[in-house]
Amino acid sequence: MDRSHLIEVNGLSFAYNSELVLKDVTFSINAGDMVALVGPNGGGKTTLLRLLLGLLRPRQGTVRIFGKPPAEVSPRLGYVPQRAVVDPDFPVNVLDVVLMGRIERRRCGPYGRQNRQQALTALEQVGLAELRARPFSELSGGERQRTLIAQALCSQPEILLLDEPTANVDFKVEQMIYDLLKELNKELTIVLVSHNMGIVTKHVRHVVCVNRTTCIHPTSALTGELISEVYSGEMVMVRHDVHCPATDHDGPHPPPCEEHPNVGGGW
Amino acid sequence: MQFFEELGNYTFLQHAVLASLLASIACGVMGSYVVVRRISYIAGAIAHCVLGGMGMARYLQVVHGMEFFTPLVGATLAAIIAAFIIGLATLYARQRSDTVLSVVWALGMAIGITFITRTPGYYQDLMSYLFGDILMVGRGDLWLIAGLDLVIVIATLLFYNKFLVISFNEELARLRGIKVGFYNLLLLELIALTVVLLVQVVGLVMVIALLALPAATAAQVTKNLWKMMLLAIILSVLFTIGGLAISYEPELPAGATVIELAGLVYLVIILAKWLWSRRAAKES
Numbered sequence: 001m002d003r004s005h006l007i008e009v010n011g012l013s014f015a016y017n018s019e020l021v022l023k024d025v026t027f028s029i030n031a032g033d034m035v036a037l038v039g040p041n042g043g044g045k046t047t048l049l050r051l052l053l054g055l056l057r058p059r060q061g062t063v064r065i066f067g068k069p070p071a072e073v074s075p076r077l078g079y080v081p082q083r084a085v086v087d088p089d090f091p092v093n094v095l096d097v098v099l100m101g102r103i104e105r106r107r108c109g110p111y112g113r114q115n116r117q118q119a120l121t122a123l124e125q126v127g128l129a130e131l132r133a134r135p136f137s138e139l140s141g142g143e144r145q146r147t148l149i150a151q152a153l154c155s156q157p158e159i160l161l162l163d164e165p166t167a168n169v170d171f172k173v174e175q176m177i178y179d180l181l182k183e184l185n186k187e188l189t190i191v192l193v194s195h196n197m198g199i200v201t202k203h204v205r206h207v208v209c210v211n212r213t214t215c216i217h218p219t220s221a222l223t224g225e226l227i228s229e230v231y232s233g234e235m236v237m238v239r240h241d242v243h244c245p246a247t248d249h250d251g252p253h254p255p256p257c258e259e260h261p262n263v264g265g266g267w
Numbered sequence: 268m269q270f271f272e273e274l275g276n277y278t279f280l281q282h283a284v285l286a287s288l289l290a291s292i293a294c295g296v297m298g299s300y301v302v303v304r305r306i307s308y309i310a311g312a313i314a315h316c317v318l319g320g321m322g323m324a325r326y327l328q329v330v331h332g333m334e335f336f337t338p339l340v341g342a343t344l345a346a347i348i349a350a351f352i353i354g355l356a357t358l359y360a361r362q363r364s365d366t367v368l369s370v371v372w373a374l375g376m377a378i379g380i381t382f383i384t385r386t387p388g389y390y391q392d393l394m395s396y397l398f399g400d401i402l403m404v405g406r407g408d409l410w411l412i413a414g415l416d417l418v419i420v421i422a423t424l425l426f427y428n429k430f431l432v433i434s435f436n437e438e439l440a441r442l443r444g445i446k447v448g449f450y451n452l453l454l455l456e457l458i459a460l461t462v463v464l465l466v467q468v469v470g471l472v473m474v475i476a477l478l479a480l481p482a483a484t485a486a487q488v489t490k491n492l493w494k495m496m497l498l499a500i501i502l503s504v505l506f507t508i509g510g511l512a513i514s515y516e517p518e519l520p521a522g523a524t525v526i527e528l529a530g531l532v533y534l535v536i537i538l539a540k541w542l543w544s545r546r547a548a549k550e551s
Contacts, residue, residue, distance in 0.1 A: 053438075053442060054442075055438055055442070074442045074443070074444065075442075075443065077442065079438065079439065079442055081438060081439070085436070085438075086435065086436055087435070090303060090434070090435055091486060091489065091490050091491055091495050092431070092435065092490075092491065093490065093491060096431070096492075097435070100428075100431065100432045100435060100436070100439060101439070101443075103429065103432045103439075103440065103443045103445060104443065104444075105443070105444040105445055105446070108425045108426060108429075109424070109425060109427075110428070111428065135490035135491070136490075137490060151439070155443070
């Protein structure tokens with residue numbers, strides 16, 4: 001194994017019932033990269049993220065993170081769930097939520113001072129230290145999202161995986177969250193799920209297009225009429241006509257991907 | 268008030284007060300989990316299933332002379348089994364869990380009714396199980412209630428953070444290596460034990476109300492789980508002792524009075540909060 005490949009997915013297939021949601025998926029993600037899993041709804045993005053986290057087991061093929069199955073390295077992964085899965089009325093304050101990132105199997109009773117310090121550091125990273133005593137239910141959507149990111153950071157992960165971090169937030173908050181992720185990307189590898197390809201490609205280095213199977217692309221600047229029809233304004237485009245090999249995205253570009261159905265990023 | 272004047276004279280009143288105090292501790296703590304996790308229907312199924320255990324125990328006691336098998340012991344066993352079945356069903360067959368709840372609910376009651384009708388003097392037994400008979404709590408019952416309380420309080424002190432995480436975000440707990448299934452089941456069992464305590468106070472039909480109302484009322488004023496628990500304990504004490512005192516002189520049913528008092532306070536708080544927010548909105 002090449003050490004620089006933090007995440008390696010090989011021949012992965014998955015089905016909830018009889019129909020395959022993901023089929024023969026192979027790609028890898030390098031240390032320090034910032035990657036978006038994009039694709040249409042129902043294309044398997046969230047399923048793929050959950051497979052990377054070890055919350056689901058593949059039917060076929062393997063997922064290796066740090067060269068091991070995800071379940072063995074889960075303490076080194078930080079997971080930010082979709083905000084919608086969390087009950088906004090749950091009676092906890094911001095610090096309580098962040099401290100949950102420090103939960104351990106063996107420890108019973110209260111969190112110690114060291115963990116509280118860790119939680120405060122994580123809150124400072126996302127710029128919410130002043131709101132630490134605020135009830136979770138009284139936060140805005142963006143603050144809630146940043147609290148959940150702090151929760152993941154609190155466990156000092158090496159990879160941060162986020163499910164739709166900018167769903168249902170306004171443009172300003174979205175910008176703020178991507179700025180935050182870019183800052184965190186200096187130290188962490190980041191994998192995020194997004195259904196909004198037009199926006200996410202401005203902020204990440206590679207996209208993995210997920211629609212039952214996957215293709216990985218670098219994001220490089222490109223303008224085109226088709227794109228400006230779909231998204232108004234200045235855009236960063238994905239080169240769907242150009243393919244990276246599954247394991248090395250920065251090398252010379254191989255010939256176009258013929259199977260790929262979606263040239264131009266019109267999702 | 269006649270209730271407080273006679274409290275010093277009658278041990279059955281002292282037992283009733285003590286039982287209310289002890290049950291309130293479990294009620295406030297576990298009721299808060301029931302409210303924040305929105306699982307009062309699970310508590311309802313366990314409560315009704317308990318009739319099976321009580322009926323069987325009473326039958327064995329009266330007909331076969333097994334004195335140690337008190338209805339409270341039977342209720343405890345039934346609740347533990349019911350919580351285990353419901354726990355497994357919700358863990359492994361999520362989409363069909365409502366069916367399992369209904370089956371546990373109805374089957375428990377059916378078994379209870381069958382045994383009770385085979386027991387002499389069944390009508391009064393049945394009424395006291397359904398609607399509570401706190402004035403009949405004996406010394407042995409008090410010890411068992413205290414023991415169950417101790418289990419609930421110690422488990423909550425030890426596992427507060429784990430229960431918090433599995434209630435807030437189960438997947439996070441799984442990723443951090445917490446045995447989510449085990450702790451979910453443990454929490455359900457503790458709720459089941461609480462149901463058993465509360466059946467002594469208000470009877471099994473009204474248990475859900477007593478479990479949920481103090482915590483739901485507390486949730487209106489605090490946004491912090493452990494504060495919610497403490498406040499719910501205090502409210503539960505006020506409701507149970509208050510209901511007992513009010514019902515004593517005019518000989519009203521104690522359990523029903525407790526629930527009426529709790530329901531009234533809850534509605535008043537909701538209404539006051541609503542009026543308050545309207546006034547605040549007008550002023551701003």
